[in-house]
Amino acid sequence: MDRRETKMRHFILVHGMCHGAWCWYKVASMLKSAGHRVTAVDLAGSGVDPRRIEELRSFAEYSQPLMDAMAAAAEVDGRERAIVVGHSLGGLSIALAMQKFPQNVAAAVFVAAVMPSSSNPMSCITKEFGKKGWEKFYMDSKFSISHNHNQIPVSSIAFGPHFMSDKLYQHSPPEDFVLATMLVRPGRLFIEDAMIDEIATEKSSYELVSRVYVVCKDDKSMTEEFQRWMIERSPGAEVKEIEGADHMVMLSKPKELFDLLMEIASKYY
Template structure:
């Protein structure tokens, strides 16, 4: 059923850690089939975004593609932001910067900012609290940026197959 243009909304979909815009392909198709405008974007150094992780020096730089998309929305347009996992932190940043442009934010199994804690607390907690074998073939990569040392996580294919996408067909893992 096609949605009417008067009820059409603009959704901006933000992926989680170690993902990209590609993970939203089914949601994009469904929303567009209902007549909505949909932007699924790659955050910096994610998906097909050209930046490398060692070129991204802050959480703001990582979130810049989202901040740019929200800033470029026409005056009066109110966006629906949807963030998954670590993408929740990026949509929270966009909400803080552009409250007048956001109609609603949807946090899908998402991280939310923790008052009084720095943004890098999530990878640190994973590294500290997760059982050593839980991450399987994933790699914790130390990085240095303007804010000091940090950690990037590169989820391995075995981890993704067993924990991230256990119900997906085998061809989805290639």
């Protein structure tokens, strides 16, 4: 038997906006059953993390749980390398991890995710995404404005059930959709944080890491067209596809995503 097939890998899974580590339960179970180590991260103000998203001072603070997971992995003889998987807005967090821990990322996997580059920073991605019209696109979702510790206004969004059903979970099992409506929390895009435009600009570290982009072909949120728009502006990523996958591919097509992660790990680990 090929030793690559039996070697234990470490997968770090990062959720998207308003979600939490819980959304990875199917894929995490498959990975663990296959003998791999899995760290599913709750970013700050997400999942079971006790902080409120409005209290966070920066995107860096929001992403700190991922940085902590990366630092912990790096402490294993200083050589452990993980497959880091980011979904949706989680792509921006894993891009930050790529900058800070390039030597500890075997491959970065962007799953229907934001993928910035030096020529296509987050502000450009947000502008392109916003062309569809924020309020119309987000349907029954609720936007709110609050103030952080410096009294700077910050915007947040709470996903509405009709938006989730139509744009995110249209192919996912109904029980997963119902569970998600109970578990999602308000989220932020951190558009007021200038630091997000600095992510992926350090080519010396960011471009050292192998990147794979997983296109979800039936995604009605990050549409296939929008995903390929980002891929074109961030050259160098290997591209994979999952047919019939909605935005929440880890719930609608978990086996297909698991199989791709196994393929990626065998190639890049």
